[in-house]
Amino acid sequence: MSEANGTAWGMCAAFGCPLAGTVGSENKWYCFCHANKPSNFNDAITRELREKQAHIVNAIGILRIHGCSFYGSDAEYRAIQQLLIGADRRDLLMSAEEKQTGGARAWLLRLERALVDACAGFGEQKPIPLTVPTAPVIGPTRASNFHPYADGAEA
Structure with missing residues (x-):
């Protein structure tokens, strides 16, 4: 082990990453996938490498x-x-x-x-949608023929 976080010598400093560290940053060595990415995405990148790639x-x-x-x-x-x-x-x-x-x-x-x-x-910021997603409207969308007192009952 080369570092206090338990990373094997020559391996990427991101915890659990299976790739070799090839890019130096902040006194640590990262693989080409973790380099220049925010550290809060390290786990997601490592999961992608281990499970899907x-x-x-x-x-x-x-x-x-x-x-x-x-x-x-x-x-x-x-x-x-x-x-x-x-x-x-x-x-x-x-x-x-x-x-x-x-x-x-x-x-x-x-x-x-x-x-x-x-x-x-x-590590990329996803855009926030400008509109609120809603469910489709079921039924009439306007009330042009709506008369609340049509039956003659006055309140």
């Missing part, structure tokens, strides 16, 4: 551990493929152009960009 997080981890190199072994490459296909994210598989140029680093950047996009909405 775990396949991309794991793929990034494999790529980083192996230094963006698959020379000598395709097992790691196949593991990443299975993660992404299993999560129905075929759009994030290594492209033909990246395969030809040996662009595992370009692939890593594309995967990281997908995480940044997934967490982009956290």
Whole structure:
């Protein structure tokens, strides 16, 4: 552990974040998803990474551990493929152009960009609507023929 909050060395300073800390801020290291976001959104971003984007997080981890190199072994490459296909994210598989140029680093950047996009909405102020949402009106909307004393009873 590297810090008083129990964060493992090299990991993001946001509690529970599974990504490595890569951006320094306020004497702490944050991942690219938590960096420059208000701290009150840390839990929501971490939840997004752990629950909905775990396949991309794991793929990034494999790529980083192996230094963006698959020379000598395709097992790691196949593991990443299975993660992404299993999560129905075929759009994030290594492209033909990246395969030809040996662009595992370009692939890593594309995967990281997908995480940044997934967490982009956290920390932004949502606009307050100018009108109050109401239920639809049932029945007449005006009372042009309404006569409270139509039956002749006077009060």
